Amino acid sequence: MTLLSTEDPAEAWATFTERTSGVAFTQDFSTPGQVVPHQITGDAVVGGITLHVAELVANGTWSRLRICANHECASVFYDTTRSRTRRWHSYEICGNRANVATHRARKSGR
Known part of the structure; x- marks a missing residue:
């Protein structure tokens, strides 16, 4: 099952949350005005997708x-x-x- 296989947005987001639950990040605030996340656990591909989805949602382009x-x-x-x-x-x-x-x-x- 893929995230996009459902018409119900709540179900899709629940699936996405479940699939990305093994990914964890730390934040680096050492550069003024920037937050740089660093993945510490989970699959690197899933982590990359998670960061991109979070960016799209945060900037309103999702x-x-x-x-x-x-x-x-x-x-x-x-x-x-x-x-x-x-x-x-x-x-x-x-x-x-x-x-x-x-x-x-x-x-x-x-």
Whole structure:
């Protein structure tokens, strides 16, 4: 099961919290105006993901992460549109394929 496999945000965050529970950090305040976390326990990859997710949540950009609407793709992308409505990681690849498939289905009368 992946974090992104659920539609329930509370369940997803609970899963993420559970999966990252073995990761611990210390903070280094020796540089004025900066806090530098150092991972002391847990898997390094999970620790890196945890730090990046924490940064995205802290600076308010987490809500701009999207999963491509192409069910065969599953790419995650950062939505830079003002309206936050981008659907595909790449319009040229997934968006075009979806539009062509819709057009062909309409033409064939399905």
